[in-house]
Amino acid sequence: AKVLVNDQLIERTEAVIDIEDRGYQFGDGVYEVIRIYDGMAFTADEHLDRFFHSAEKIKMEMPFDKQQMLQFIEQLIKENNLQDGSIYMQVTRGATARNHLFPGKDIKPVLTAYTKEVARPEEKLENGVKAMVTEDIRWLRCDIKSLNLLPNVLAKQEAKEQDCYEAILHRNGTVTEGSSSNAYIIKDGKIITHPATNLILNGITRQVILQLCQANQIPVAEEEFHLDDLKTADEIFVSSTTSEVMPIVQLDGQSIGDGKPGPLTKKLQSLFLEKIEEVKTQ
Ligand code: PLP
Structure with a gap:
């Protein structure tokens, strides 16, 4: 299956996350789960709005805008031929030498996303x-x-x-x-x-x-x-x-x-x- 790492759609086995990613070390990031019914993202707009609000509340700048995120969702659905399932998306404050303080502007947040087949319960x-x-x-x-x-x-x-x-x-x-x-x-x-x-x-x-x-x-x-x-x-x-x-x-x-x-x-x-x-x- 194809997954998203920043703006790259790649094979899941090719995805690499740094061991000092702040999501991994501090849980320093936010996420969303979006439901897909019949290949259509349900309330994607609302989920993305909340995603951006969550990021803002932890003082993290999203690496892409909402329109780009919507495109990533469409690409993931298409590439993985997802019919009924979900998309998990998360953004962390990036990877750098472990330190509680926010990293400098040169360190970019890391976006990852993947799809999963899920039937309605x-x-x-x-x-x-x-x-x-x-x-x-x-x-x-x-x-x-x-x-x-x-x-x-x-x-x-x-x-x-x-x-x-x-x-x-x-x-x-x-x-x-x-x-x-x-x-x-x-x-x-x-x-x-x-x-x-x-x-x-x-x-x-x-x-x-x-x-x-x-x-x-x-x-x-x-x-x-x-x-x-x-x-x-x-x-x-x-x-x-x-x-x-x-x-x-x-x-x-x-x-x-x-x-x-x-x-x-x-x-x-x-x-x-x-x-x-x-x-x-x-
Ligand atoms: N509350 C918590 C703590 C959750 O983790 C979730 C979703 O996973 C919800 C509520 C329900 O939110 P949503 O309807 O946006 O999935």
């Missing part, structure tokens, strides 16, 4: 998945999609060891988001999700869901909610680029509702599917 979307709750031990800039994912890795592993798909995180009892997703509860017909503050990543899927709710008169609020609200919710779901609208049917071993995906979650899933179809036919 249809069985899980249909039947729902289990989740567990764990403490959010991350830093206070979770709005940045940074390469530093150790707390997320630990939480996801904890979930896996309890036979769960996702770990839902809380800070002092306030539910923030999932280890790699945004989290939502539904109570009395209203969808609630944590506001887009520094404590969560403002998911692109989250933004699509909020728009779909607004366009379809589905009550939705960006408000804090707590562990008690989570436990007593009528429905729970999480969202992400690869998980889409994923129903949570069990939380810490307790069934949510009747233990099946709820009606409003299913409604959102069908609206989301329509949105995907729209993009495919563009």
